[in-house]
Amino acid sequence: MAGSNVTALFRASTAHSPSYFTLSRASGGASGEITDFCIPCNPYFPTPAMFDELGGRLREILTYYPSSADTITAELCQVLGLNPQTVAMGNGSTELITWIDHLLVKESLAVPVPTFGRWTDQPMETGKRVDMLLLPEAHGFGLDPASFVQFVRTRGSRAAVICNPNNPDGGYLPKQQLLALLDSLQDLDLIVVDESFLEFADAESDPSVAAEAVLRTNVIVLRSLGKNFGLHGVRFGYLVSNPSLAGKVRAALPKWNLNSFAETVVFMLKEHRQEYAESLLQARRDRQEMTYRLSQLPGLTVYPSQGNFLYVRLPEGVDGSVLRDRLLAEHGVLVRECSNKIGSxxxxxxxxxxxxQDVLRLLSAMEQVLYGQRTQAPEPPPQPLAPMLAQLPGPMPAAQPQPQAQRLALAQQPVSARGLARGQDRPTPMEPASALSGGTGGYTSGTAAVDRLIGQA
Structure with missing residues (x-):
């Protein structure tokens, strides 16, 4: 892989990471060798059989015009149980964000940060004032509804955006708290609840506020299909609101703004609901296990998430851009470093x-780059590089046996929550826990060589 060419693309990038195709060209077509932890996509959907069906229909999909957006929207609404008068479909959620800004955001917009970059960049590009409330790291980047309402009142914002779960940290506001927040801001021109990643949440059985949004005059709920269905390249998403707001957006959209791939997938959905539900269930299980495993790395803070991604704070002294470049160049692992996100x-x-299996590759790569340990003997780089951290922490005290429920609760908490609450900049050591595979107490990485080194330190 042409690692220097690829990493240069990230250094030149501003708000977003380079696309897969840009990376592929820069790496000489070797992007298939990359394990991608950057693009938040469902890895289990569509199923291989669905991809085979799409491949078999490729000629007709590319040859013929799609149906009108009204036809595709009507089918989606039938599958999801929505009223077509309350829905507008877009060529990706970003198209809908653009039209929402042009049509409905008048002068100012309040948004907690860090968050999805288009919610800050798009209004600023059209000359709106963007009021940004910094989410407190000491509270795990959680949004406090009362603080946000006070912020909106103090700044005089006329529109507001809440991403639930939030991107990049995966923070989640329970449904009843969110509805109370909407009621508190019912005098605003507009409130957008961006639920692009809500399908991956499992904190509540019915977390969406879409049904309540249609009863309010100033609320839009935004949903993404590409992220949920694992098809970013198809570019489709939709919004739900009262008929007046939805109709205003629909009237502004081009008649053929949805492509034939989007139409084909939408008309396949009703036959594959079970596979889709199973894919979300597996993604949630993977999130729990990945949270636990990452929490075992010394000095790493993992924040609770309800999205299909995890927000992690690196050990003190580690620069994320350097770590990103080395993970990619030395191990073919692509991660999203967040210095270009406002508030991060x-x-x-x-x-x-x-x-x-991909998470194990990530853990092995991070252990080698951060702590200088290798689980196996790959080919050395042309010039051996020093580990980013001089040495692993000293031995940790033995852990007391914990019941399963307690271990899972531990995995869902910020690893260094106590130190953050005290205002310390350096993360405190995590609570000792056993590896998922079992074993004795104390830190275990899942890698025997690393465990032996820690035990001898």
Whole structure:
């Protein structure tokens, strides 16, 4: 892989990471060798059989015009149980964000940060004032509804955006708290609840506020299909609101703004509901296990997430952009470093939830780059590089046996929550826990060579 060419693309990038195709060209077509923890996509859907069906229909999909957006929207609404008058479909959620800004955001917009970059960049590009509330790291980047309402009142914002779960940290606001927040801001021109990643949440059985949005005059719920269905390249998403707001957006959209791939997938959905539900269930299980495994790395803070990604704070002294470049160049592992997100810094990565075998590759790569340990003997780089951290922490005290429920609760908490609450910049050591595969107490990485080194330190 032409690692220097690829990493240069990330250094030149501003708001977003380079696309897969840009990376492929820069790497001489070797992008298939990359394990991607950057793009938040469902790895289990569509199924191989669905991809085979799409491949078999490729000629007709590419040859013929799609149906009108109204036809495709009507089919989606039938599958999802929605009223077509309350829905507008777009060529990706970003198209809908653009039209929402042009049509409905008048002068100012309040948004907690860090968050999805288009919610800050798009209004600024059209001359709106963007009021940004910094989410507190000391509270795990959680949004406090009362603080947000007070912020909106103090700044005089006329529109507001809440991403639930939030991107990049995966923070989640329970449904009843979110509805109370909407009621508190019912005098605003517009409130957008971006639920692009909500399908991956499992905190509640019915977390969406889409049904309540249609009863309010100033609320839009935004949903993504590409992220949920694992098809970013298809570019489709939709919004749900009262008929007046939805109709205003629909009237502004081009008649053929949805492509034939989007139409084909939408008309396949009703036959594959079970596979889709199973894919979400597996992604949630993967998130729980990935959270636990990452939490075992010394000095790493993993924040609770309800998305299909994890927001992690790197050990003190580690620059995320350097770590990103080395993981890619030395191990073919691509991660999202977050210094170009407003409200974040190079101390943070967003890591997409992936299957277990990919996570083990990520862990091995991070252990080698951060702590200088190799689980196997790959070919050395042309010039051996020093580990980013001089040495692993000293031995940790033995753990007391914990019941399963307690271990899972531990995995869902920020690893260094106590130190953050005290205002310390350096993460405190995590609570000792056993590896998923069992074993004795104390830190275990899942890698025997690393465990032996820690035991001898």
């Amino acid at each position: 810094s190079s101390r943070f990565l967003r890591l997409v939830v992936r299957p277990q």
